[in-house]
Amino acid sequence: MTAFQKTIITATVALLSGVGLYQLHQTSQLRDQVQTLQQQQTPSAEQTQQVERERDEATNRLAQLAEENVRLKRDTAELLRLRNEVALLRRSQQEAQQSAPIPGPSPAETATNQEAPDDIGRKLGTAIVQGDPTAFEKLVKLAKDSHTRFTTNSIGLKNTQRGELGFRTFASLRAAFDVITKEAVTANPFALNAISEMTQIPEVQGLAIQSLGTLAANGSSTALEILLDPAKFGFPVSLTSSVVAALVPVARNGNPQAIDALAAVTRDGSKQALWYMAANGLRVPAEGGNPAALDALIALSGTTNRIVLNAVVAGLKGAASNQNMRAAETLQLMGIQKPQIQAR
16 A cells, blocks of 8 residues: 555545534534424413413404493483383373363362452451451461462463462452452551561562552651662562562652662663563653663663663653653664654
8 A cells, every 4th residue: 555545545534533623513503403492382372372361362252342332322322221211201291281180279278268269369358458367367367378279280381370279369369468458558557467467478478579569658667678679678688679670669769769679670681580570660650751770771771671671661651752852862762753843
């Protein structure tokens, strides 16, 4: 064997040894990669299971929400049906109440009392002004019973029906006060005392105030004092309209204090509901040239309330026909043909 051959063999052996070592190294690396991949696949499986669990939970929740939605729709439909039934029942009840005849006296009242309400009231009033000590208490009882009956029977009635019921229910009281007031004007002590006591009884305070208005219109300074400051004498604010109505005849008789009181009402924005009543009460004084009454009507000439405006125009026309230039000029500014003013 030559040296060349030995060299070839030696190189071949070295090469084969290197290849073996390389293959061994490669095998080791591949084994490591396989182990790494196996380790990575385990978490992936766990993640997949977690996603599947979350998916299942979401599916179950969606099914529950769908069932709840169906139930809510069913409940809502039932609620709407019940509401409609309640509305129909209420409407039917209101229609039945409104179409029902206005209740009158009970059979027991009719059986025990065949007299007309006006006659009953006049007899009570006459007994009071004649000094009958029991008549006053009977009138008070009548007033309380009448109010209780009106409150009970007026439930569900329209305003017109309430007015008719009130007119009939309180007919006896009005008749009694007519008698008492007429006697009070003649200074009958029993009548005056009855009105004084009635001002403190809630059920008849309104009628008592009307009586005070009649007395004040006939010159009673005491009655006028009460009307000018009703709160001082214990009258509630709810009776303000009654007080204003009572001042009307006093103002028409030319009493300056009553005129000023009505004029003050026309300047009070919170009392617009009483403006017509006040303007109507100021009409006669304005026609007579009273400055306070005329100023109040002129101030109201700009109102948009047609009812109030009618009362204002009537008063201004009356004043203009009596040669009042301010009234005539106001009517002209309002676009209303002024009455012919003749030179004196």
